[in-house]
Amino acid sequence: MMRNVLPILTVVAVLLGVWLLAVVPMNIHLAADQAQRDGVAVVPDTPAARQEVGAVALAVRNPDVMASTYTLERPALPGPQQVVGELWRTTVAVRPSSKQSLIYHGWVTLSATLLGFAIGTTLGIVLAVGIVFSRTMDLSVMPWAIASQTIPILALAPMIIVIMGSLGIQGLLPKAIISAYLSFFPVVVGMVKGLRSPDAMQLDLLRTYHASPLQGLWKLRFPASLPYLFASLKIGISAALVGAIVGELPTGARAGFGARMLVGDQYGQPLVTWAALFAAAITAAVLVGIFAMLERWSARRMGAAA
Amino acid sequence: MVDPVISATAVDLTFRTNDGPVHALKDVNLNIAKGDFVSFIGPSGCGKTTFLRCIAGLETPTGGTLTVNDMSPEEARRARAYGYVFQAAGLYPWRTIGGNVKLPLEIMGFSKADQAERVKRVLDLVDLAGFENKFPWQLSGGMQQRASIARALAFDADILLMDEPFGALDEIVRDHLNEQLLALWARTGKTIGFVTHSIPEAVYLSTRIVVMSPRPGRITDVIESTLPRERPLEIRDSPEFIAIAHRVREGLRAGHGDE
Ligand SMILES: Nc1ncnc2c1ncn2[C@@H]1O[C@H](COP(=O)(O)OP(=O)(O)OP(=O)(O)O)[C@@H](O)[C@H]1O
Numbered sequence: 372m373m374r375n376v377l378p379i380l381t382v383v384a385v386l387l388g389v390w391l392l393a394v395v396p397m398n399i400h401l402a403a404d405q406a407q408r409d410g411v412a413v414v415p416d417t418p419a420a421r422q423e424v425g426a427v428a429l430a431v432r433n434p435d436v437m438a439s440t441y442t443l444e445r446p447a448l449p450g451p452q453q454v455v456g457e458l459w460r461t462t463v464a465v466r467p468s469s470k471q472s473l474i475y476h477g478w479v480t481l482s483a484t485l486l487g488f489a490i491g492t493t494l495g496i497v498l499a500v501g502i503v504f505s506r507t508m509d510l511s512v513m514p515w516a517i518a519s520q521t522i523p524i525l526a527l528a529p530m531i532i533v534i535m536g537s538l539g540i541q542g543l544l545p546k547a548i549i550s551a552y553l554s555f556f557p558v559v560v561g562m563v564k565g566l567r568s569p570d571a572m573q574l575d576l577l578r579t580y581h582a583s584p585l586q587g588l589w590k591l592r593f594p595a596s597l598p599y600l601f602a603s604l605k606i607g608i609s610a611a612l613v614g615a616i617v618g619e620l621p622t623g624a625r626a627g628f629g630a631r632m633l634v635g636d637q638y639g640q641p642l643v644t645w646a647a648l649f650a651a652a653i654t655a656a657v658l659v660g661i662f663a664m665l666e667r668w669s670a671r672r673m674g675a676a677a
Numbered sequence: 678m679v680d681p682v683i684s685a686t687a688v689d690l691t692f693r694t695n696d697g698p699v700h701a702l703k704d705v706n707l708n709i710a711k712g713d714f715v716s717f718i719g720p721s722g723c724g725k726t727t728f729l730r731c732i733a734g735l736e737t738p739t740g741g742t743l744t745v746n747d748m749s750p751e752e753a754r755r756a757r758a759y760g761y762v763f764q765a766a767g768l769y770p771w772r773t774i775g776g777n778v779k780l781p782l783e784i785m786g787f788s789k790a791d792q793a794e795r796v797k798r799v800l801d802l803v804d805l806a807g808f809e810n811k812f813p814w815q816l817s818g819g820m821q822q823r824a825s826i827a828r829a830l831a832f833d834a835d836i837l838l839m840d841e842p843f844g845a846l847d848e849i850v851r852d853h854l855n856e857q858l859l860a861l862w863a864r865t866g867k868t869i870g871f872v873t874h875s876i877p878e879a880v881y882l883s884t885r886i887v888v889m890s891p892r893p894g895r896i897t898d899v900i901e902s903t904l905p906r907e908r909p910l911e912i913r914d915s916p917e918f919i920a921i922a923h924r925v926r927e928g929l930r931a932g933h934g935d936e
């Protein structure tokens with residue numbers, strides 16, 4: 372356990388260090404402006420002149436202002452403690468049902484994510500089975516599946532939302548469709564590879580038993596594809612989350628992580644944006660972690676060496 | 678002579694490959710009677726595997742006739758007339774030993790109770806009682822191969838086709854398994870087709886030894902064994918054994934000579 376945790380903690384510590392260091396130069400111009408408004412003497416003493424000075428130089432010349440770069444109300448880059456504070460304020464300190472609560476917004480995004488992921492995974496598995504069993508499908512579906520992923524989702528998402536909206540479908544489903552669109556692809560690719568992973572000898576063995584194609588699928592191809600499936604699911608679930616968030620951006624949705632990011636941006640509340648970003652990242656990590664656990668559990672069930 | 682279980686007349690097989698046709702079997706004639714233990718021996722590429730696969734209906738000859746139990750190999754395969762043991766054990770890693778042996782039984786629709794009873798019986802037969810709940814990786818290579826033999830035996834086909842089943846095992850394990858295989862053959866009276874590269878193995882096990890030669894793959898000699906059916910391992914030091922082995926070696930050399 373310790374051996375796994377230590378490298379992760381090291382990386383986190385390094386990232387945190389870089390972040391803390393970056394806050395000063397990123398915010399020093401803003402902090403200097405603010406300090407001047409508050410009546411503190413700053414050099415150079417006009418914003419225009421300060422723009423001429425590099426961030427590091429400005430920090431060095433105004434050491435007193437440096438500390439305040441971590442506490443700006445509208446920083447270019449908030450300090451880690453500010454993000455944690457905002458996360459705390461919007462999760463633990465408010466009712467989950469409140470419009471301020473990231474748990475409320477998280478659930479909105481998560482429900483679309485899970486629905487889309489379920490649709491995408493089912494579609495992916497069905498397509499993969501079709502591709503493996505039918506040469507026609509192999510030739511016809513696969514190129515389209517690949518082509519579908521070359522269209523930037525940012526261009527496609529508003530179209531899906533608008534078209535579905537004009538059909539009177541709003542809310543959860545359009546976002547779920549975008550999630551499904553992003554998550555079916557890794558499942559198709561992984562499952563095709565997994566379903567094809569049994570070697571010629573294993574397939575011949577089933578022929579000697581005169582097994583039906585369905586039995587071959589059930590007894591051999593599906594179990595053999597499980598490791599591939601889990602790898603795909605872990606990619607698919609994070610793609611689904613991204614899809615749901617992207618689905619919230621173009622329509623000015625009122626709820627969801629995407630909506631929070633947008634609100635933060637439009638109303639000059641970077642902390643709101645950052646908190647939503649981190650909450651989304653944490654959600655993704657938890658979802659992937661759940662699948663990693665399921666993967667280990669199924670591997671143990673299937674006799675993997677402990 | 679009683680009706681042969683397996684009968685090949687002028688069997689011919691040419692593979693179409695990208696580098697042109699490969700003549701894998703040419704004019705193969707062979708009758709295998711019920712209860713025979715027939716070994717196929719010959720240099721690599723002489724078509725031993727191909728012939729065994731033809732018998733099993735996994736490959737279709739391009740010429741001649743081949744019957745198994747008076748049916749076409751394809752029909753015999755559908756009738757589940759034989760068990761096939763491949764060179765590698767090929768156990769499913771996600772199934773226990775018992776689960777692997779059960780696989781053909783599940784596919785063929787045996788009842789649950791029958792399945793359990795058969796698994797126990799064939800695992801006993803190959804000396805793997807008590808390993809039913811182990812996973813393949815927990816067993817040695819020899820034990821895995823025995824499990825794969827048990828799997829081929831589980832549904833009681835009269836014919837057992839084995840393609841170099843002990844090829845990857847060391848000599849001591851191989852000796853042991855040869856002994857066990859003979860005992861199993863004596864007990865069950867199955868008809869066995871057995872591919873090997875080893876002359877002593879072929880002589881020790883077989884009632885008949887089919888010597889093959891490559892390019893094109895064909896039968897160059899069929900040697901009837903004069904050894905008794907009861908064969909202790911020591912028989913391999915007897916003059917009779919050595920004489921047969923000598924004939925096989927001569928046959929192999931002759932096959933090479935006229936290349
Ligand atoms: N599916 C196939 N397609 C094309 N050529 C094949 C195929 N299977 C076998 N061959 C060719 O047929 C010939 C006989 O092959 P086969 O595997 O029967 O030999 P073998 O006697 O079993 O050899 P080994 O002792 O190495 O197992 C070889 O030249 C091989 O390359």
Ligand SMILES: [Mg+2]
Pocket residue numbers: 725726727840
């Ligand atoms: Mg071979």
